[in-house]
Amino acid sequence: MKKAIAAILALVLLAAGAARAAEPPKDPKSFPIGALLAMTGQASFYGQVMSQGMKQAVDEINAKGGIDGIPLEAVIEDHKGGGGQDGVAAMNRLISIHHVQAVLTSFSAPTIAVAPIADQQHILMVNGGAVSPQLVGLSKYLFHNRSLSTDLSRIAIAYAAELGGKKLAQLQWQNDVGDNIVKIADPLWKKDGGTVVATEAVAQGATHMDPQVAKLRAANPDIIALWTFNPETGLALKRIRDFGMKQPVIGVDFTENDAKIAGAAANGFHFANDYFAPSDSEPWSKQFATDYKKRYGTDPDFYAANYYEGVYVIAECIKRARAKGGDYWNGEALREALLSNPKFNSVYGGQMVFQPNGVALKRTALFTVEDGKRKFVKFLEAKE
């Protein structure tokens, strides 16, 4: 009997041992990481800084020997900042030609369009730039390390409420991102007795917004809200001041490109943004910013930081998946690796946690523009 038990035990241990050793990891020659960015088109500033952040991360990781000796490869495809069609074409190229298993994505419209493809082909997607709340829960493979526009607008409205004044005029992006922000901001403002005296829309990519600004002026608001992104934010700020309007302006985004376009007109603009501020107390943020400045000659903004961070998130997932062995180089394994421990180091400092809905909460803050540069004002609680 004892011998039998011993034999069975030995067999069990052997089997367990064998399962442990499992299959050796099926390594590819390299890990191509895809990116869907706006490399051309009116919003190509975003593609430029996002790709810079991404490439810096890839080079850094490869300089340290890649992941267990296997190098990463950045494969960037252009969706022109446009609609779903270009996004789908770009995604298909990434999958069929470059065989990526993870993709960094940007812009809401193309991301919404490629989400079904990610589901079908099991591709992990990390979004560091798109802001539409429609993206939440769109695909089980889609994760976000960026605050959504609706959260940002809540903070902007909270600040507007602090300023006093009852009449709000809104200039929105003429697409679902703008629509979603207005859907949240509008009732939020009215809840405490405010009125919305004008809501105008400007197409993404349009430079001519005189009629919209003229109508905003005619409505005589106390505060103006810009629910737009680069470069329309910069253009709008300039036109608003060109039209002689002196009211305070609030918004949800402001990039270096907007600063260039608006010049002095941007001073005093208050906006809510992801709080990326390199500091000595957060060594990774400092190292990233210093190296970025050395490589590209400009200070990084949080868009560059998000895509730099996104590569590291994917790299961490690859590492975790590879440790399990077997056929790990696929989106499904990477996704499981992410969910197995949703805590990741953040280049902003500290750690970020991916919520069950796929969004990693980041600190957001109120900024203002002084002398053409963004300046941190304070952390503000979003208005509910």
Next chain:
Amino acid sequence: MDLVLQLIVNGIINGSHYALLGLGFGVIFGPTRITHFAFGPLYALAAYAVWTAAVPLGLPLPAAAAIGIAAGALFGVTTYRLLYRPFERRQSPSLVVLIASLGLFIVLENAIGIAFGSDTKVIPNFNADVILLGPVVFTSVQAAQVLALITVGSLLALFLKRSDYGKAVMAMTDNPEMARIIGIDTVKVATLAFALGSAIAAVPAMLILLKEGATPYMGFNAVFMGFVAVIIGGIGSLSGAVIGGLTLGLVENLGTWQIPTEWQSTIAFIVLFIVLLFKPRGLFARGAR
């Protein structure tokens, strides 16, 4: 009432911009009948030339402006001689030339993006004065846009009516075959038309550089509006192009008075549609087919 006045003023300002584009495009299209899509990126190149002269090279604005206009003319002439002329010599159908122009459009736009980067180029520390006239407000750059139309339009009209070359351009616009028969050197006149049209285009280009900055993709809107202005006004009629441009500007701005501004870009096309429905050759067409 204040809003309507403001919208009318904005309409005249934007209309002047479109009118200038129409003039530039029309001066080329009239005599040569070439659908010069590359007009767009060449307009953008002129803006970049002004920017390059003013910012990296640090020249004063008037000098940069002169360089921009000269560069514009040079680019236009080069395009004609190197790209279109070989097709003309082979008597290629106009469709082929159109495709070639489209190809150049795409190549140039992206070349500008690669060479200069995709961020917006502005003239730093340039602040236009804001002028208040009763309920209406506009900036000095916008006033310059209207003045530019008046100046360039008058000069062009004088040139076309009084000088020999100007009359040759009008002759070619009227009837290219006849012009050749009576001994007008059509190649020389076409070269002149390209130089003139491109130089004219450089003027609104640099005003837009001052107003909102230059991007590699600014050319599409320019050639599109210029083309529409010429079609509304009638091919061959330069006063038509001016009226077409002003109409476009006014409709674009006034049209959103009661209609939500989301329809802004649609309105321009509705106007084009209506005009062509009743006057298929444009409002003031001249010249044989």
